[in-house]
Amino acid sequence: MTTRNLDALFHPRSIALVGASNRTGTVGALVARNLFEGGFEGPILTVNPKERAIRSSLNYAAVADLPIEVDLAVVAALPDAVPQVIAELGKKGCRAAVVLPAGFGPGERTFSPEVRQQMLDAARPALLRIIGPNGLGFISTRGHINASLAHLMPARGDVAFVSQSDSMTAAMLDWAHARGFGFSHAISLGDKADVDFGDMLDYLALDNTTRAILLYVESVTDARKFMSAGRIAARAKPVIVIKAGRSAAGAKAALSHTGVLAGSDLVFDAAFRRAGMLRVHELRELFEAVTTLSAGIRLAGDRLAVLSNGGGPGVAAVDALEGIAGRIGTLTPETVATLDKLLPTAPSFANPVDIRADANAARYTEALTALLADKGSDAVLVLNCPTAVSDSTQTAEALIALLETRQRAPVLTCWLGEAGAATARRRFASRRIPTYETPEEAVRAFGHLVSYQRNQTLLMETPPARTFDEPDRAKARALVEKVLKEGRSALSEFEAKAVLAAYDIPVVDTRVAASPEEAGRLAAEIGGPVVVKVLSHDLTHKSDVGGVRLDLRGSAAVEEACRAIIASVAEKRPQARVEGFTVQAMIRRPNAQELIAGIAYDTTFGPVVLFGQGGTAVEVIGDRAVALPPLNGVLAREMIERTRVSRLLAGYRDHPPADMEAIASTLVKIGELLADLPQIAELDINPLLADENGVIALDARIVVHEARVEGTERFAIKPYPAGQERILDLTDGSTVRLRPIRPEDEPGLVEVVHRSDPQDVRMRFLGSVKDFPHLMAARLSQIDYDREMAYVAVEESGDICGVVRIIADPDDEAAEYAIMVRSDMKGKGLGYRLMTEILTHARKRGLSKVFGDVLRENGPMLHLAEDLGFKVGPSSDDPTVMRVVLDLAAEARRAPLEVAPAPAGP
Template identity: 70%
Template sequence: MTTRNLDALFHPSAIALVGAGNRPGSIGTVVARNLFEAGFDGPILSVNPKERAVRSSLNYAAVADLPIPVDLAVLTGAPQDLPATIHALGEKGCRAAIVLSGGFGLEDGPEAAVLRQKMLDAARPHLLRIIGPNCLGFISTSAHINASYAHLMPRKGDVAFLSQSAALASAVLDWADGRGVGFSYVASLGDKADVDFGDMLDHLALDAGTRAIVLYLEHITDARKFMSAGRIAARAKPVIVIKAGRSAAGASAALSHTGALAGTDMVYDAAFRRAGMLRVYELRELFEAVTTLSSGIRLAGGRLSVLTNSGGAAVLATDALDEQPGELAQLTAETLGALDRQMPQRWSRSNPVRIPPDAPSKRYGDALTALLEDPGSDATLVLNSPNAMVDGAETAEAVIEVLSHRPRAPVLTCWLGDRGAADARRRFAAHRIPTYDTPDEAVRAFGHLVSYQRNQTLLMETPPARTFDEPDRDKARQLVDAVIASGRSVLTEVEAKAVLAAYDIPVVETKTAATPAEAALLAADFAAPVALKILSPDIIHKSDVGGVRLDLRTPGQVEEAAEAMLAMVQARLPDARIEGFTVQRMVRRQRAVELVAGIANDETFGPVVLFGEGGTAVDVIADRAVALPPLNGRLARDMIARTRISRRLAGYRDNPPADLDAIATTLVKVAELLGDLPQIGEMDINPLLADADGVIALDARIVAHPARETGTKRFAIKPYPTALVRPLELGDGQMLLLRPIRPEDEPALGDMVRRSDPRDVRMRFLGSLKDFPHLMAARLSQIDYDREMAFVALTPDGEMLGVVRIIADPDNEEAEYAIMVRSDMKGRGLGFRLMTEILDYGRSRGLKRIFGDVLRENLPMLHLAQDLGFTVRPGSDDPTLARVDLDLAEAEAVRRRKAGRA
């Protein structure tokens, strides 16, 4: 349901507390105290059949007795009473309820699930939103609402904190209060029966009073909803997450290396990264990251220069950098020359830049200026160790003076010590310059900035549905379906390689033999050394049972090895079905690296792609990276870079670099295969040999089952809808390209707005725009295709002439539209064509209604809407607006009747 009626939570006009009490220590009493003392400026009405008054306020015996409607209710009663209470609240017009009561979880038995559903059923007819149950409550510092049983009211701030755990939310409030950290909102979501992280992220993404969002979560229930909302929120402001439960338990049941290696926590990590969020692992680190990212500093890369008066501090910072994403910058000759002219002779002449302890404060300013000019440095860490020769506060002022002319320059500071550093830290804080107590904290903050920048880059990636020549999908599908139809779930090696070959993934030629003698004949046909493997649907890892022999040179050696292999396997696994052997040519690539690539299925996020170091020790080495499909080349290369084996792939000594493009393309093809063949649950390509000449799969294993969902519906991220790209011809014969918008369209979108008449811009955005801000352009061009659609009309050289979009509600019932045509294109039919296209798309999605708000003075748009069948009526509150509305089913019926008469 997403943000529907969440305004009743964040901005209620009146609040009811059902279960309020006066008994000391009871939850109803604690919540009543918090609510009444927080300073809310609207009515707070208490409900309790046993009380006459609560905190000197008149009490009501039942919800039905409430004299006025309430937007928000807080419930503390017994679980069995809540469905009836929710129904009564809905009848009184209530639109949101915070359920603090427990007793609805899995641990509460089967009756709890029934009770939970009754509560949701009672809320549904009224579209009443439920926060909880089993939660701490909700706090808004700006609206002075403390609808919780928290032990304190937090300070006012601009950080929103969402927690799945009530106990941890309470602990964070206590921890933050002692450190002067404030919040805009604190929400404990508990069991998330209705409102979940996705809903709250959707709302907070647009909240002007929230500068950063912090999440504490244990699990996600709706992955696509979370990813959609998270990606939208992370485009607007920093989203920082700490997740509990990092165990990979459960992966042991997988039938492949990939399934075992792709632990649940790894998949969450990949999801946070792809959503543009920053993941941290400790509470202290959580708020450090908030401070760092909220400073507005953004990096272009991961190269750090260090300026210090202490060699020891420089060593500590350099050591800490080894554990973070990033590296020491290599200063240019020009920078070293500038520093040489400014520094005394005893400076380090390298990075870290170490100046003598007795150097005056001006040296810091001069050196920092030079470092900020260096093109090879992306950020500078300024370290200062106290001494009696130079005042640390004066040195801080020299740094502040430099940065006063360079707002948001990528500079972090660390003044070591306590009492002597306090004044400098206060000065930095007053100028919003990030400052830290220790070198490792400062370097960790730099790591946060690097990780955040990389994740934001990944967030902007919108992979197309297919990035290579069309595969032989029919052949691959027939192979997989035939195996499933035969009652098997595991493809043979030959079948698995045939599926890979259908997607143009290079595989070594492999043939099957039923007997040792037949294997010898096949070896003779190869006329080269061969590899022999056992063929059995019951053996997962062939080498573990002696089922692999390599470099066999003669048919006789092959037959002898096959006989011995058969005996060994039957002795070790007497119940295994043996179907014969596979024979394949030995691949001689001396400098090749063994890799593993494959597919696993995560219970929460669906299919994932895995990459890492392969070979027989793959489970022990556990060097791997996981990514959510769909992928493109850049996302695949990011996967490769996150593994240790990537250093070998980059080349070393006399070993040339491997063909990274070939590896990345293979990963993209694996991800594409996922969308075409939802029957595949697990897949291993191990080893996948890679060297300068490309890649080749030596072995493969695929596990398949009847598909429960088709295509990419299983994906947590909806791919770019390539199928919607097509030519568009206007009435005057001009040919345009119509396609869904992409992130790289941001410049073209801005150009279209700038080249339009200001009046037309005002009509589109319902108000004047002095400029077209980057954030607005980014938000309009970087959409989530699961929630939104925007079609752009482009000339052959890429000029944008028009754009039309709809944003659907989460129930996929109705959507709001918006359209803009460049001023010089008006009157040529482009607006009508764009509206027709988006309405057809809405019908294909199953939408029932399209609506929009139009300025009453925008007569061309109102006439166009009427021509398309929209009804026009007054807007809700603003007299300058008209609401246009189209029932898609009814409009389609009218169109068909007209077509029939024609």
């Protein structure tokens, strides 16, 4: 991911329109009108070989004729001509281009794969960034830029909209315009040949003119980039997404239950959740969510109190809670006693709280004060119905006055009606107090808050690649490799259970018999009732062909059951080969729930872990949750809670609660199995029995293929690299702990800046920094551990005293470094140790070059760079800045040199 040269898109000094036209109805004329009428303050230059002027502005015949360099170009040319145009623009110093279709016909919009690649190749020498092709274009109300085919210029606002669809972009602009809703930027990505959602999210995360980000997503091209950028952006500001296409098409080809159940839309939902985003399903809901989340309300839980001057609206609000993320709160006795004093003649209060139709402003404020203090609720919805005996506007003003003393109080409002309520709703909106027209809308907004808060919690989880004792990895790998060598794509039940057992997942003891007679002998050895199943590599689901027989007692019953299985398979699947039978003890756990747990593969996000209610009707029940690996206990438990079967697992009547820790640890171990065995494409444990005594796998199926990449390289989220933690010895005899940075280090980074001398801070950031903002700290602490790596040095007290990072370029060849050591830690060799550690990481990553920019006056840093082998030279852009470069590729070609001892330094 990179934001390189995107400043030329958002803040160009000049713009060129290639393909401009005066002919009405053409793309060139429409874009020319939008550009010239958008109000851009810099020069707009047009290119058309057949025109003398465009809209009374001097026109140029070719890009080479342009008298000045242009930062941004808008290209409306036939696809075959675009690569040449991009190459010419790059020679003119252009750094960003919006590539629009030349016309509205099919042939004028079709970029073949060859032409698309030629366009990207032409852009590469100048690192020119491309939006499109075939999108609606780019609009920035802050920059007065309308480089688009849109029919209107949106109002100025502080919400950015990024869309994959040109038609949806146009519809959104029209919808928002009619409602007076403004945007900071509107970007139609089109075919996403270069700039994609990841790039936009990374840039907009730090854009101080954007308060929230809206996405319309149809597909994701680079899952790891999208997840990394999305998590960074979602930590900084609300990110709300609509995903088109909610079907599970494509899953039918899967061989396992998990493969069928893990539909693509379910996986997208899991990805958005893990990235800290909020998913909605309608345009109207999109804007509601922006309003709600932008109020800055933070919830501690999911319980709602409802305050109303009428019984009906309160009941409607409670009814609306059914099916959303949230539940009705319970009033504490203290709150009930306080409310009883408001209306002594009323029956004792419950939730929803009805304070009667004659409730005035004073009664509302007293009741709301009591509910805000109540420990049984996490938010309050205040409803008001118009009545002849009270003034709803006065009530609204009183509540506004109360809430101004309680900033970001978890309060939502709903003033029902139109004429009498409109003024109150406008007043609430002007003070950024969330307000809605109906109880259902208000409750849906509460659900948005609950979901968003949960997703933000998941966002902070950075599970390591290993959380349990080492498994018998060699045994599991040998089993998988044996199956692949034999040309099989599926492990037998016996083999699959052996793999699970290697990862300490409890399995029922299972034995293999080649004949009915051997099965009878094994049953006698096991003793008691047994289960017999067909053993066949040709059968995916044994129960579908009568291949499972339960509760068999004695050798004769087992032999008879085996012969019946052979006959049933011959009748229902005559082509299937029966290779034998598996025999296992009949497990009796009367309180156990049948679960399914396993692995599926998604074409976009790679492997996912699935959990839900199991059994033979698993696909009919459809109760499942999906999560992206790696998992930890928190993520696994959240995944369990998203299923309906979790209510049964919590216990009911005479059924005690199941061992939730055992279930969660099984899901985490499945994620670790994924990391170690990249050959595994699908895995079913069905049923996985769970009760108060733990879990046990009764049946298992594993589908494998040849591995193309290492295990965790398939993951959309790279695991936290816990194995890179170590102790560093400093020159004064003290030690610090070095570890990769984590999202929760954000306050520690801010503290490093606050505890450092302003001059040292200026050296680090190449300029004065009066304050270290939350957005920047969030961006620096939330990384993907892939293209970017950062280490922090931590004292015994837990305080961060230094940080170093590298960020690789899009080609994964060169990386820029940055380092900061807290002022009181200078002179102990910490800077040298941090630099050697990050350079060691760069070498292991196979990077060719590491570089950095250093102020010319920062002598200690320049000397340290020279000690480490960097070449020091002037920066091409700023005479006050020096560029230091370490050529790792050349270093690798030479014989390795001994590392010099750490000198005293920064």
